[in-house]
Amino acid sequence: MKTRKMEQSRKRALGLTSRAWILACLACLTLTLAGPSWAAEEKVLTVGLSTEPVSLDPHAIATASVISMCANIFDSLVFVDEDLKTWPGLAQKWENTDPLTWVFHLRQNVKFHDGSPFTAEDVKFSIERAKNWEKSGIKSRVRFITKVEVVDPQTVKLITDKPFAPLTRFLYWVPIMSKAYVEAKGQDHQATNPMGTGSYRLKEWIKGDHFTLIANREHFAGPASIQTVKVRPLNNNATRTAALLSGEVQLIDFVPVRDTKRIEADKKLKIMTKPSTRCIYIYMDQDRVKSPKIKGDKNPFMDLKVRKAVALAVNKEALVKHVMNGFAVPAEQMYPQTVTGSDPALKGPGHNLEEAKRLLKEAGYPDGFEVTFDTTNDDFANDDEIAQAVASQLAKIGIKVKINAAPKKIIYALQGSRDTSFGTSYWTSSMGDAIRFLDNCAHANSKDKGLGRWNIGGYGDKESDALIEQSGKSVDQKLREQAMQKAQQIFLARDQAFVPLYFPVNIYGVSAGLSFTPSATAHLVYGRMSWAK
Amino acid sequence: MLSYLIRRILQSVLVLLVVSLIVFVVLYYSGDPVELLLPHDATQQQVEEMRAYFGLDQPLVNQYVIFLKNALHGDLGRSFIFNRPALGLVIERLPATLEMAFLAMALALTLAIPAGLISGVRPKSWPARIIMPSSLVGISIPTFWLGIMLVLVFSVSLGWLPSSGRGDTVSVLGVDLSFLTLDGLRHLILPAITIAVFQLALLVRLVRAGTVETLLEDFVKFLRARGIGENRVVYVHVLKNILIPVVTMVGLQLCEIIAFSIIIESIFAWPGMGKLLIDSIHNLDRPVVVAYLLFISLILVFINFVVDSVYSLLDPRIRLR
Numbered sequence: 001m002k003t004r005k006m007e008q009s010r011k012r013a014l015g016l017t018s019r020a021w022i023l024a025c026l027a028c029l030t031l032t033l034a035g036p037s038w039a040a041e042e043k044v045l046t047v048g049l050s051t052e053p054v055s056l057d058p059h060a061i062a063t064a065s066v067i068s069m070c071a072n073i074f075d076s077l078v079f080v081d082e083d084l085k086t087w088p089g090l091a092q093k094w095e096n097t098d099p100l101t102w103v104f105h106l107r108q109n110v111k112f113h114d115g116s117p118f119t120a121e122d123v124k125f126s127i128e129r130a131k132n133w134e135k136s137g138i139k140s141r142v143r144f145i146t147k148v149e150v151v152d153p154q155t156v157k158l159i160t161d162k163p164f165a166p167l168t169r170f171l172y173w174v175p176i177m178s179k180a181y182v183e184a185k186g187q188d189h190q191a192t193n194p195m196g197t198g199s200y201r202l203k204e205w206i207k208g209d210h211f212t213l214i215a216n217r218e219h220f221a222g223p224a225s226i227q228t229v230k231v232r233p234l235n236n237n238a239t240r241t242a243a244l245l246s247g248e249v250q251l252i253d254f255v256p257v258r259d260t261k262r263i264e265a266d267k268k269l270k271i272m273t274k275p276s277t278r279c280i281y282i283y284m285d286q287d288r289v290k291s292p293k294i295k296g297d298k299n300p301f302m303d304l305k306v307r308k309a310v311a312l313a314v315n316k317e318a319l320v321k322h323v324m325n326g327f328a329v330p331a332e333q334m335y336p337q338t339v340t341g342s343d344p345a346l347k348g349p350g351h352n353l354e355e356a357k358r359l360l361k362e363a364g365y366p367d368g369f370e371v372t373f374d375t376t377n378d379d380f381a382n383d384d385e386i387a388q389a390v391a392s393q394l395a396k397i398g399i400k401v402k403i404n405a406a407p408k409k410i411i412y413a414l415q416g417s418r419d420t421s422f423g424t425s426y427w428t429s430s431m432g433d434a435i436r437f438l439d440n441c442a443h444a445n446s447k448d449k450g451l452g453r454w455n456i457g458g459y460g461d462k463e464s465d466a467l468i469e470q471s472g473k474s475v476d477q478k479l480r481e482q483a484m485q486k487a488q489q490i491f492l493a494r495d496q497a498f499v500p501l502y503f504p505v506n507i508y509g510v511s512a513g514l515s516f517t518p519s520a521t522a523h524l525v526y527g528r529m530s531w532a533k
Numbered sequence: 534m535l536s537y538l539i540r541r542i543l544q545s546v547l548v549l550l551v552v553s554l555i556v557f558v559v560l561y562y563s564g565d566p567v568e569l570l571l572p573h574d575a576t577q578q579q580v581e582e583m584r585a586y587f588g589l590d591q592p593l594v595n596q597y598v599i600f601l602k603n604a605l606h607g608d609l610g611r612s613f614i615f616n617r618p619a620l621g622l623v624i625e626r627l628p629a630t631l632e633m634a635f636l637a638m639a640l641a642l643t644l645a646i647p648a649g650l651i652s653g654v655r656p657k658s659w660p661a662r663i664i665m666p667s668s669l670v671g672i673s674i675p676t677f678w679l680g681i682m683l684v685l686v687f688s689v690s691l692g693w694l695p696s697s698g699r700g701d702t703v704s705v706l707g708v709d710l711s712f713l714t715l716d717g718l719r720h721l722i723l724p725a726i727t728i729a730v731f732q733l734a735l736l737v738r739l740v741r742a743g744t745v746e747t748l749l750e751d752f753v754k755f756l757r758a759r760g761i762g763e764n765r766v767v768y769v770h771v772l773k774n775i776l777i778p779v780v781t782m783v784g785l786q787l788c789e790i791i792a793f794s795i796i797i798e799s800i801f802a803w804p805g806m807g808k809l810l811i812d813s814i815h816n817l818d819r820p821v822v823v824a825y826l827l828f829i830s831l832i833l834v835f836i837n838f839v840v841d842s843v844y845s846l847l848d849p850r851i852r853l854r
Contacts, residue, residue, distance in 0.1 A: 054614045054816075061614065062572045134586050135616065137571055139579050191616050206709070207625060208804025209699045232698055234802045235812075238681055242696045243802075246688040378815070409564035409817050416568045416580070427573070440574045450576035 043531055044228045045514070047524065048240045048249040052233030056194040056202065057187075058175035059130045062137040064428075067173070068523040069231070072213060074175030074196030075220075077104055077123065078168045082519040084277070084338050084432030086168050090118065090176055090197065090220075099163035099475045106154045110220045112178045113201040120156040124148040125179035127158070133187065141173050143450065162473035165480055166340070166433040173431065199224045199527035208233065213526065225530035241509065244269065250511035253524065254381070257325045263509045272508045273327065274518035278428040279334050279437075280380065282390065282499040284310065285421040287458035293372035293404075293421035300371075301421070301457070305363040307496040311349050312356035313397045314390060320502050323385050327507055331500035333488060334427065334437055338520060340477070341434025341484030346493060348500070356397045368398025374414055374423035377405040381504060387424060390501075415456045424501070425456060430521045434484045438468045441498075442491050459497035464490040538838075545834040552826050553604075554597065556819065561593050566613050566817035587613055600823070609827065610820035614813070619824035623806060628708050629699055630798075630805035634790040636712065636725040638783060641732035646772070646779075648733075649740020653748070654767055664737060671734025680727040680800040687723060695720050697802035724801040728794060732786055739782055743775030750774075776847050784840035791836075792829045 051065040058070035077091040091104040110118040131142045144167075147159040160167060181195050194202055199221065200213035211231040215224040232249065234240040241259040243249045245266065255263065255271065263269050284301040285291045291299040300306040316330035332348040335341065360368065375387035384405040391401035401422075414420045427437045444460030445452035451468075452460075464487045471483035491497040506522050516529045567583050584590045588599060603610060609620045652661035688696035700720035702709040711717025747753065748771060756766050795807035802808075806825065813821040844851045 052812075055616060057616070060616060061570055134582070137575070140572070140575050143576070188616060206699070206702070206804065207622075208629075208808055209802075232802065234697060236799045236802065239684070239697050239800055239802050242681075242684045242689050246684075246692060246696050248688075248695055248697070407564075407815060409566070409569055409815060412568035413565035416565060425573075436574050445577075447577040450578060453575065453577050453580070454573045 042227060044230055045226045045251065045526065045529065045531075046230040046232060046249045047526075048232050048234040048243050048252040049524075050233075050235055050237075050240065050252075050254040052208065052235070055191040056205070057190040058177065058194070058196075059126075059133060059136050059138055060191060062141075062173075064522060069211070070175055070194065070196075071198070071523045072200045072229075072526050073194045073198040073202055074177065075110075075198050076172045076175050077106075078171045080169065080172050080432060080521060082274075082517050082521075084430070084520050086172070086432075089172070090123075094168065096475060100160050102158040102160070102167060103151070104156050104158065106156065107220055108154060110197055111218050112181065112197050113195050113216060114178070114181065116178060116180060118176070118178075118197050119153040120150040121153070122176055122179045123156045124150050125182070126176045127174060129177065129182070130174050135187070138173065140450070141170050163475045164473065165475045165477055166431070166435055169431045169433050200229065215527075219527070221527070224527040226526060229526045244509045244511075247511075250514050251516065251524070251529075252509045253506070253522075255507040255509045257327055257381070257507070259509075260325075260327075260507060268512050270510050270512055272510050272516065272518055273505045274508075274520060274522075275329050275336060275503055276428070276506050276522055277336055277339060277430045277432070277503070277520055278380070278426050279331050279336075279503055280386065280424060280426045280501045281331070281334065282310070282314070282501065283423060283425055283457040284497075284499075285418070285457050286497070287460065291421040292419050293374070295370035299421075300363065300365055300369050303363045304495060305359040306365065307499075308349065309356040309359040309363070309397060310394065310399070311496050311499045312352045312359070313394050313399070314499055314501065315351045315393055316348075316501055317351070318393070319386060319389055323382050323389050324502065324504065327381075327505045328502040329505065331502050333492060334441075334498065334500050335429040335434050336503055339429045339432055339434055340481060341438070341471070341488070343485040343488055346485075346488060349496075353396055360397055360399075365398070368400060370400045370402065371422045372402045372404050372420075374404050374406075374411055374420045376408040376411045376424075379408040379411075380426060383424065386501070390424075415454075418456060418458065420456065423456075425454070427454075432520075434488075435468075435472055435480075438484060438487060439472060442487065443468045457497060459491060459495070461490055461495060464495075541834060541838060545830060548834075549827050549830055552830060553600070553823050556823050556826060557593065557597050557600070560814075560817055560819045560822060561596075564817050565589075566819070569816055570613060609824040612813075612818050612821045614816050614818045615821075619818075619820035620828065622809065622821055623825050623828050626804060626806040626809050628710060629803060630791055630794070630807065632710060632712055633721065633724055633728065633797075633803060633805060634787060634794065636721055637728035637790060638732060638787055640725060640729040641736055642783065645733050645736035646740055649737045650744055650767060650772065652737070653741040653744025656745070665741070668734040668737045671730045672738075674730065676727060676731060677796045677800060679730060680724070680797060683723050683727060684800070694723055696723075697800075699804055724797055724803055727797055727801075728790055732790075735786070736779065736782065739779055740775060743778060744771060747771045747774045773847060777844060780840055780843050780847070784836050788833045788836055791832060 049065065053066040053069040055061050055066055056070060058074050075090050077089050078086050079089040080086050090107055090110060092107045094102055094104045097103055106120060112118060127142055127145060127148050130136050130138050144160045144162060144164050145158050146161045149157040151157050175196060178195055182190060192205060199216055199219045201216050203212040203214045205211045213229040215227050217223045234243055237256045240252045244252045244263065260271050264271050284307055285299065286301045289299050290297060320326065320328045320330050333342060333346045337344060360366065373387055373391060375383055377384040387403050387405060391403055394401050415425060427441055429437055439451050440454045443452040443455065443465050445455050467483045467487040471480040474480050506518060508518055510516055513532050514529060515532045567580055567589060571580060571583060588596055600610065611617060612619050612622055615622055648664050652664045655661055684696045687694045698720055699711050700716040701714040702711045702717055703713050712721055753766060753771065756770055793807060795811050798805045798807040810825050
């Protein structure tokens with residue numbers, strides 16, 4: 001816009017004489033001829049997002065959309081790549097001086113967007129803010145850090161309460177803010193005025209309409225290839241697809257499965273996919289005789305045979321093929337192979353209705369039983385359709401499932417207070433380490449230890465708990481991996497505490513001219529995108 | 534006039550009290566905002582701390598009393614999600630919504646009055662034969678379907694107009710307006726037409742019915758007997774008499790567009806208040822929902838006041854009492 005206006009005014013100024021006109025034309029011609037490379041650099045990337053980040057304070061609300069947006073404005077000590085491998089971020093290298101002490105050597109000459117230098121004080125401030133600020137939503141990600149010491153401006157020492165190997169992975173999720181800026185402007189200012197060291201700085205945010213990001217020329221990894229990125233929230237699925245088809249946006253996330261064919265048919269567009277680390281699973285209430293949503297006064301899920309029967313009756317391949325249209329990977333365990341702690345050898349029981357019926361009969365439920373299945377209907381793709389398909393599969397062995405599909409605001413509250421007996425939930429292992437799932441979903445619920453809050457089914461086993469705790473306090477990765485695999489052998493292969501269903505695939509609609517590699521974290525990192533030559 | 538105003542304000546205070554109470558009770562029983570605010574890997578202690586921070590650990594009655602106390606001091610609370618004053622969030626979205634609503638209504642009104650008069654005065658003429666059936670179509674088309682179709686035709690297929698968003702804005706006295714820029718106007722066209730079609734169809738039928746009825750009245754015969762020109766009879770005297778129901782309808786419909794054009798705002802990704810409301814309901818962001826409904830009630834009271842005032846302008850026999 002600006003350049004066009006300048007041109008116009010220039011033309012007007014020159015337009016007095018015919019000679020000037022010719023000059024102007026020549027100037028225009030040279031501009032056009034010299035254009036291509038210059039024009040390609042100036043091309044704005046407009047992105048349509050399914051969810052608008054509600055805040056740009058990276059420590060406040062840790063929803064996926066917020067973290068994804070903040071990953072462009074802020075940097076962390078450690079980065080992870082598209083396949084969850086860690087590599088140096090603001091910290092150039094790190095070492096353990098003893099199992100509890102981590103020394104991070106920070107990058108030199110890194111500057112915040114306001115020009116002030118980045119130092120160890122900012123690291124200390126950010127980690128302490130994440131840990132202690134009353135509105136922090138990421139306390140659980142730094143809770144094992146007991147102390148942050150500034151050794152010198154380029155060195156910072158972290159002390160943990162127990163030996164904790166996945167620390168570096170967790171640190172990717174703790175963006176570094178400027179101490180001076182936050183203290184000068186106040187905590188509440190950060191939600192709308194983010195200022196970090198990241199590859200983009202926020203130019204403007206018109207709520208509900210768009211964000212404009214401008215590349216940070218001073219970024220330590222070099223300036224991003226795309227100079228300007230405009231991010232527009234387009235929550236309505238049809239609207240998002242229409243904006244891509246009409247060329248108004250060049251990248252959209254969460255493409256509805258039914259629109260993928262339409263997008264692929266367009267030569268100027270392509271569909272890109274990336275398996276996510278999210279596991280959609282079924283939980284079963286198994287630690288109490290009286291369960292809130294089961295008819296009768298016995299709880300069948302307390303019997304291992306019933307849980308095994310449910311696992312055998314569910315046909316994951318059919319769910320993936322018919323409900324997810326192939327945009328998912330059947331899950332044999334709780335995390336994909338890229339995640340540390342997954343077990344290449346672990347296989348599910350398969351699909352076998354006869355065996356399932358036999359087990360139900362042995363358990364004393366030859367005619368099945370009645371239970372309510374709680375599912376969200378606005379949270380992940382096809383959540384209520386999956387519940388219906390599971391219900392019809394379970395009906396084949398006589399389990400009568402009544403579906404309670406409701407918005408996540410209702411279902412999360414039911415699950416958080418365990419006012420549920422049976423249903424679907426999910427866990428995203430996007431940190432690349434199984435420990436978060438194990439700590440929160442597989443370990444017995446214990447408020448004192450801060451573990452097992454999302455263990456909706458109430459599963460608990462001493463041996464498995466011990467293995468989980470052991471893998472949470474070791475720096476020996478090999479040992480940890482073995483302990484985590486063994487834990488999963490117990491709670492999944494032996495006790496069938498859950499029934500993992502599938503890993504959904506993230507679907508992006510992309511303009512053919514944009515080169516972009518989707519990440520397993522599902523974050524959109526614009527600094528790693530570029531226009532194809 | 535003054536007593537009328539005071540009574541109106543007292544009535545609306547009562548309405549606001551009831552509205553806020555209903556919102557409190559309904560949202561209290563429809564879930565837990567803290568579960569939405571915190572990730573699943575939050576610890577139990579973290580959940581309890583946040584609940585206490587927002588005062589959600591208090592019994593419902595206490596929460597309401599605290600809210601009332603703050604509201605009396607002009608503080609409608611801070612959004613749980615956005616961490617900003619709730620009323621500010623609502624007001625920030627106001628210009629976008631008003632802009633769309635007024636443009637749509639102006640479009641509908643300027644077309645509906647002549648079209649309705651023509652089809653009332655000459656029901657057998659060819660314009661009337663086109664106008665009346667199409668008004669039926671206009672009333673029956675679901676708005677969201679029309680919106681999606683317009684996007685498919687004019688944005689995806691023809692590429693003439695943008696499919697969504699608000700486009701460039703200019704700041705006038707601190708208010709961002711898009712209808713003053715070319716790009717903004719282009720963004721406004723489709724949503725405004727989508728809303729206007731139903732309003733237009735409704736108003737055409739109303740104007741036509743009024744015209745047919747008024748033309749039969751005695752005063753029209755007297756006017757004609759006095760030799761007053763047909764144009765003057767229709768466009769001055771008849772029009773003035775049919776405007777009262779039209780003004781009522783415009784007032785009511787305007788209220789509805791402003792307060793609840795949620796579907797249109799969602800289809801066109803229009804950053805208006807309706808979208809904020811629906812998001813806030815989904816996120817159980819109670820302060821915003823309450824602030825929104827209170828604010829919108831005030832606007833509705835104001836529009837109704839304007840409508841009442843227009844009555845007495847149109848018909849001096851009506852007095853505001």
